[in-house]
Amino acid sequence: MVYVNQQSVELLIDKDGSIFKSVDLGGLSNVNFLSVRAVGVKIRVRITSADGTNQSIPVDPILVLRSDSVNITALDLTRLANTETEVYIVLAERA
Numbered sequence: 001m002v003y004v005n006q007q008s009v010e011l012l013i014d015k016d017g018s019i020f021k022s023v024d025l026g027g028l029s030n031v032n033f034l035s036v037r038a039v040g041v042k043i044r045v046r047i048t049s050a051d052g053t054n055q056s057i058p059v060d061p062i063l064v065l066r067s068d069s070v071n072i073t074a075l076d077l078t079r080l081a082n083t084e085t086e087v088y089i090v091l092a093e094r095a
Contacts, residue, residue, distance in 0.1 A: 001068065003033060003092035011087045013043070013079045020046060020076040025091060030071035033092035036063040041083045048074035068094070 007026040015021075025031060036045055042060035049055070049070045057063060065072075079085040 001032070001066070002095045004095045006033075006090065006092040009087075009089040009091070011077070011089070013077060013085045013087060016081045020078045023075040023077065023089060025073075025075065028091055028093045030073065030093055031075070031091045032067055032071060032094040033090070034063070034065040034072060034075070035090040036077075037061060037088045038079075039086040039088070041080045041085055043077055043079045043085060043087060046076050046078075047072050 005028055007028060009023060011021065011023070013021055036059050038059050038061050042058055045057045045059055045063060046054045047057070049072050051070050077087060
């Protein structure tokens with residue numbers, strides 16, 4: 001698979017509750033590759049694609065997702081309460 005556009009994102013999630021932090025896709029309209037690494041504790045990633053919205057996936061500590069036919073169009077994250085969490089994300093769009 002050849003990827004033409006990619007972006008790396010580093011986030012700090014430091015709010016409690018049912019707050020999901022949206023991830024800026026940086027101009028990528030159709031993400032086909034996603035890598036998420038959580039430092040410290042488990043997080044949940046929610047993706048939106050043609051297959052549905054708010055598809056929740058636990059990440060402890062790494063998630064790697066490749067989809068050739070279904071594009072990810074939105075992404076957000078949440079963490080466990082009372083635990084500041086660093087998250088590293090790599091996004092890519094295929095040619």
